[in-house]
Amino acid sequence: MKTAISVLAVVVALIGIRLYASPPIRPSLEPLQLRRLDRYVRITDRPFEMQDSTITFCRPPEEIALNPHDPAFPETAFCHVYVNEIAKNPMLTGKGIYPEGSLVIKSKLAAADSQKPELFTVMQKMANGYDTERGNWKYTVVDGTSYRQLASGRIDSCIQCHEQYKETDYITREYIAEK
Numbered sequence: 018m019k020t021a022i023s024v025l026a027v028v029v030a031l032i033g034i035r036l037y038a039s040p041p042i043r044p045s046l047e048p049l050q051l052r053r054l055d056r057y058v059r060i061t062d063r064p065f066e067m068q069d070s071t072i073t074f075c076r077p078p079e080e081i082a083l084n085p086h087d088p089a090f091p092e093t094a095f096c097h098v099y100v101n102e103i104a105k106n107p108m109l110t111g112k113g114i115y116p117e118g119s120l121v122i123k124s125k126l127a128a129a130d131s132q133k134p135e136l137f138t139v140m141q142k143m144a145n146g147y148d149t150e151r152g153n154w155k156y157t158v159v160d161g162t163s164y165r166q167l168a169s170g171r172i173d174s175c176i177q178c179h180e181q182y183k184e185t186d187y188i189t190r191e192y193i194a195e196k
C-alpha cells in the first residue's frame with residue numbers, strides 16, 4: 018500500500034512538473050483575420066503606390082515565372098499596410114526587433130480606389146529558431162477573393178528581397194513618409 022501511495026505521489030508530482038513546465042500558448046499562433054482588417058492598426062493613411070518591382074515580385078511564387086510583359090501585369094498597383102498592436106512600435110519608429118507574434122499585413126489593391134484587396138502578403142514573427150538567420154519571419158500569400166492561402170513558410174523568393182531591409186528587421190517601411 019505504502020509503495021502504491023509513493024508511486025502515486027511520484028506520478029502526481031511528475032504531472033505537476035509537466036504542466037508547470039509546458040510553455041505558454043505562443044503568441045505567434047494568433048490567427049490571421051484578413052476578413053476583419055479593422056482589427057488591426059492601419060499604417061498607411063492613404064493607398065501607397067507600390068514600387069514597380071514589387072508589383073511583379075511581391076506575389077505568389079508560382080506567378081513570378083509569368084512573363085512580366087504579359088498584359089495581365091498591371092502598370093501600377095497600390096497597397097495598404099496593417100500591423101497588430103505589438104508590431105506598432107517597431108513599425109512606427111523603425112527601431113528594434115519585432116516581438117514574437119507580430120503581424121504585418123500588406124493588402125494589394127488594383128487601383129487606389131479599389132474597395133477590395135486582390136491579394137494579401139503577410140509577415141508573421143515566429144519563435145526564435147524558426148529561421149534564426151533571417152529574422153524568424155513566416156511569409157504568407159493569401160488570395161483576396163477566396164481568402165485561400167496560396168503559399169506560406171520560409172519563402173525564399175520573398176526573403177531574397179526583404180533581406181535588404183535587415184536593418185529594420187526585414188520590414189521595408191517604404192510607405193512611411195518620414196523614414
Ligand code: HEC
Nearest residue numbers: 067068071074075123138139140156175178188189190191
Ligand atoms: C522584389 C522585392 C520584393 C519581393 C520579392 C517581395 N517583397 Fe514584400 N515588399 C517589398 C517592398 C518594396 C515593399 C514595400 C511596399 C511596396 O512597395 O510594395 C514590401 C512590403 C511587404 C510587406 C509589408 C511590410 C514591409 O516589409 O514593409 C509584406 C508583409 C510583404 N512585403 C510580404 C512579402 C511576401 C509574403 C513576399 C513573397 C511572396 C514578398 N513580400 C516578396 C519588396 C519585395
